[in-house]
Amino acid sequence: MGARTAWPAGSFMSLDEPLRATMIDMVFPLEGHSLPRDASPALRAALQREMPWLDQAPLAGIHPLKLVPGTDAEALLSQRTRLLLRLPRVRFDDAAGLTGRTLQLGGHAVTLGQPHARELLPHRTLYAYAVAAEGDDEIDFMQAMNRELQALEVRSQLICGKRQQHAWPTGALTTFSLMLHGLTASDSLRLQTLGLGRHRLLGCGIFVPHKSAAAVGE
Structure with missing residues (x-):
């Protein structure tokens, strides 16, 4: 049995038997000012227009956006707000084509930056x-x-x-x-x-x- 390495508290990863998920999270920086307070339907529609294959991608998901409270109708984008897409890893290159695209979400514009991949890691919680x-x-x-x-x-x-x-x-x-x-x-x-x-x-x-x-x- 080989030596184990230290991973974040709650995780299971080791050098001996690494687990690799078939899905990844794609993380896109965002540039914009504000979005509808509940932007999920508009975001889904915009991404479906840009990526027609999205509906057929097994288990694909769009993480909820973390926004800053604004008015009753809109929320604000912070510099730390990111768009996260959970996709089959074989779709990474396809989704990377979103780089530089501007999405229109309910009258609000948001531009996507260069994405990076975030692996799914096994945690107890x-x-x-x-x-x-x-x-x-x-x-x-x-x-x-x-x-x-x-x-x-x-x-x-x-x-x-x-x-x-x-x-x-x-x-x-x-x-x-x-x-x-x-x-x-x-x-x-x-x-x-x-x-x-x-x-x-x-x-x-x-x-x-x-x-x-x-x-x-x-």
Whole structure:
């Protein structure tokens, strides 16, 4: 058995048996001033126009944008705001063609910079800002999540967080934030690859590593 290396707390990676996901996150710097406060539908539509193959890309997702509160109608872009796309790694070169493109999102313009790839790493604790629910009831939502995890043969502790109501042009949608804790390395990568629930291109069901369960309600 070879020597192991130190990785971030909560991760499983070692030099002996590195795990490599079939998906990656593409990280694009953004240049702009503001966006609609809930930009997910407009962002999905703009990216679908630029990348017609997006709907057919298995498990592709668009991470929720981290914006600065502005007015009731719009939010502000900070210098740290990034567009993250979760894509099959074989689509990296195709998506890199977005470099320099300007997207129109509800009357707001945002320009994409040169992207870089971010590997998915297996962590014991994963967090999704929003997971789509079939209704407004938290108990029903948790039961549905447990059924999905059982179907994936994933064992985890679940912590349900903030409920949000979205009045999107595509229809009303309820989401909950969700944390999964106590995952094995393979289960962690499987969940980051597959996600949970529907509407991945609206930012739902996309899991990222999290340090602890303290901020699940945020």
